Amino acid sequence: MVTILPLSVQSATVVKNGTRLLGPVDLSLGETGLTIVLGPNGAGKSTLLRLLHGLEKPAEGRLRFAAPRHETYAKQAFVFQTPVMLRRTVLGNLTYPLTAHGTKRAEAEKQALTWLNTIGLAGHEQQRASQLSGGERQKLALARALIRAPQLLFLDEPCANLDGASTRDIERLILTARAAGTRILMATHDLGQARRLATDVLFLHKGQIVESGPASAFFDAPQTPEAQAFLKGDLVL
Amino acid sequence: MAEIWQGITAAFWLIVTFDADLYEIAARSLLVTCSAVALAALIGLPLGAWLAVSRYRLRRLVIALLNALMGLPPVVVGLVVYLLLSRSGPFGVMGLLFTPWAMIIAQVVILTPLIASIAHQSIRDLWAEYHDLLISLHTTRSQRIKTLLWDSRRALLTAALAGFGRGIGEVGAIMIVGGNIDHVTRVMTTAIALETSKGDFALAIGLGFVLIGLAVAVNLALHMLSGTEVRDRW
Numbered sequence: 001m002v003t004i005l006p007l008s009v010q011s012a013t014v015v016k017n018g019t020r021l022l023g024p025v026d027l028s029l030g031e032t033g034l035t036i037v038l039g040p041n042g043a044g045k046s047t048l049l050r051l052l053h054g055l056e057k058p059a060e061g062r063l064r065f066a067a068p069r070h071e072t073y074a075k076q077a078f079v080f081q082t083p084v085m086l087r088r089t090v091l092g093n094l095t096y097p098l099t100a101h102g103t104k105r106a107e108a109e110k111q112a113l114t115w116l117n118t119i120g121l122a123g124h125e126q127q128r129a130s131q132l133s134g135g136e137r138q139k140l141a142l143a144r145a146l147i148r149a150p151q152l153l154f155l156d157e158p159c160a161n162l163d164g165a166s167t168r169d170i171e172r173l174i175l176t177a178r179a180a181g182t183r184i185l186m187a188t189h190d191l192g193q194a195r196r197l198a199t200d201v202l203f204l205h206k207g208q209i210v211e212s213g214p215a216s217a218f219f220d221a222p223q224t225p226e227a228q229a230f231l232k233g234d235l236v237l
Numbered sequence: 238m239a240e241i242w243q244g245i246t247a248a249f250w251l252i253v254t255f256d257a258d259l260y261e262i263a264a265r266s267l268l269v270t271c272s273a274v275a276l277a278a279l280i281g282l283p284l285g286a287w288l289a290v291s292r293y294r295l296r297r298l299v300i301a302l303l304n305a306l307m308g309l310p311p312v313v314v315g316l317v318v319y320l321l322l323s324r325s326g327p328f329g330v331m332g333l334l335f336t337p338w339a340m341i342i343a344q345v346v347i348l349t350p351l352i353a354s355i356a357h358q359s360i361r362d363l364w365a366e367y368h369d370l371l372i373s374l375h376t377t378r379s380q381r382i383k384t385l386l387w388d389s390r391r392a393l394l395t396a397a398l399a400g401f402g403r404g405i406g407e408v409g410a411i412m413i414v415g416g417n418i419d420h421v422t423r424v425m426t427t428a429i430a431l432e433t434s435k436g437d438f439a440l441a442i443g444l445g446f447v448l449i450g451l452a453v454a455v456n457l458a459l460h461m462l463s464g465t466e467v468r469d470r471w
Contacts, residue, residue: 055369073375084370087363087388096384097374 004065004072004151005031005183007052013225014047014062021045022207024061029152029185034178036194036215039204040236045187046081050156050184053078074101077145081157083137085129090121093129093140097148115143119173135166137161142173146182153174153177155186159193191231195219203227205236244442248450250444259444266424269337269411270404273344274352275386278397279348280407285356286382289364300357306350311343315410318343322414335416340424343410348400356400359392371451394463398456405452425451 006029013023022044029052037045049055052063053076056226065072075116091112098108116122119139124132129140145153157172161166172198178184188194194201198215207228211218221223222228228235251259288300320326322334322342333339357389363385369383387391415422417431425448432441 053373055372076373078369078373080369084366084372086367086384100374100376100380100384 001088002067002071003031003068004075006066007027007152008064009052010061010064011138011177012051012058012063013031014044014051014056020207022051025051025209027202027212028211029183029211031183032071032181033199034174034184034186034197035200035202036198037185037202037204038191038194038230040230044207045204046100047154047207049156049185049187052166053154054100057225075148075151076154077148077152078154079141081160083133085140086138088129089126090116090129090132090140093148094144099142101148105201108174110148111204115147115166119143120169133166135162135169138162138166139169139173142170146173146177149180150182150210153182153184155184157187157189159188159190168191180196240438240442243439244446247439247443248446249418251447258445262423262425262444263447265337265422266405266412266426266448267451269340269424269454270344270401272406273341273348273404274397274400275379276345277348277352277400278393280345281397281400282354282356282386282393283382284336284349285358286360286385288353288357289360289385290378290381296308303354303357305349307354309350311347311348311407311409312413314346315343315413318410318414333364334414335418335422337415339405339414340422344407346405347407347410349402351403352396352400356389356393359389359396363389363392363418376438391463394459398459401455402452405448407457 009025011024011026013025014021021135023153025048038050039045047056051058054073055078061118075129080170088096088098091109094112094115095105095182098111099105108129113122113125119142121132121136124136129137132140142155142158149202158174159170162170171193174184174186186197195215200214200219201212201218202209203211203218203224203226211224212228218221218227219231222231248429250256253312266403284386318339319334322328322339324334333342338423364381367388374385384469406426408430411422412427412430415424415427417423417427420432423431425444429441429448432438432444450471
């Protein structure tokens with residue numbers, strides 16, 4: 001099986017309408033772990049995830065996967081902060097990534113039903129996805145991302161605006177995916193969640209990675225004034 | 238006012254007595270327009286979707302042109318199709334002029350920009366919603382187009398119905414290329430024009446009411462079959 005990781009990023013920037021939103025960024029993403037991307041609003045967390053996933057093109061610099069670029073797309077997945085539901089049934093949403101890439105419908109439905117059991121939505125197959133609650137939609141979006149067993153999973157604040165029970169369910173799914181060997185990069189605002197899940201941390205401020213390292217070191221002894229202020233709950237200007 | 242009342246009465250009697258001419262004309266109207274709508278939808282829907290998902294230099298110009306073509310004067314279309322299909326025209330050898338086929342071709346030319354433009358507007362909005370997801374799922378352009386067409390199928394039904402509405406009421410182009418020949422190319426609209434020119438306003442209005450009834454019936458039937466405007470539907 002082709003392995004797409006490690007991923008290395010060299011001096012990458014994202015520029016939109018003449019404004020630099022991110023970078024220059026240098027980082028290396030190993031084959032295992034769960035990296036939490038932290039930072040205040042507008043720090044560039046989502047832009048970084050979108051850049052690494054290929055939803056944004058670098059204005060400068062480059063990204064290099066361990067495999068040729070065209071082989072990397074099928075081995076990544078992205079879960080958006082606001083889950084995008086196809087105007088189909090729950091089952092239709094879950095089978096879509098499989099059937100779009102050549103899996104027979106019967107086989108896709110079999111796999112989808114297994115996932116619906118896992119995420120607690122068994123019995124909702126024929127319900128329209130738009131009728132699900134926010135937490136159920138996000139679980140469905142996560143299952144849709146995981147159904148093709150990606151090597152690299154990007155999560156853009158997947159628990160924003162969710163209640164405690166839904167957040168717990170999502171975190172369980174994330175940890176299960178990590179245990180199964182999926183490399184995860186997740187942006188979050190929630191420091192408690194970051195402490196619960198992170199193996200290492202990237203801290204962004206004004207489009208730059210100002211601090212990175214193992215989660216324990218970051219939370220116990222942050223090195224930069226911005227990270228210290230952020231962890232204390234102060235405004236980071 | 239008397240003509241309108243006489244028209245309603247005439248329409249009623251034409252229907253209940255199963256007037257053979259009326260049913261023949263109505264059937265031909267439906268055949269021509271439904272065929273034209275089907276062909277125009279076959280061209281216009283994928284074209285609208287392709288325009289929504291594609292990015293190229295002249296995109297705005299093409300969309301503006303397509304919107305402008307929605308207002309194509311039917312008489313001009315009829316004239317151009319007439320010249321193309323006439324004996325001295327490039328397609329004259331096919332012998333299509335003054336046949337229902339010529340009427341269908343003229344209507345396809347009129348309806349395709351309308352259907353494509355309405356489809357483009359619906360699909361563009363859905364594409365804005367789906368864009369990141371479909372890119373993230375690494376779908377090909379043809380898969381994106383198929384997904385957008387399928388998921389916006391109810392909005393596209395409206396586009397097809399708008400095409401049907403324009404087609405069933407169209408008279409200028411089909412009069413020129415069809416010739417309003419009795420039992421061959423006469424349809425509801427050309428029959429109404431003929432009766433009006435003969436001064437038989439009551440029959441003309443009667444046929445008009447039947448035409449309106451036909452258009453409403455087709456719309457209702459399609460809405461019921463596709464389950465639109467039902468609770469819990471998109």
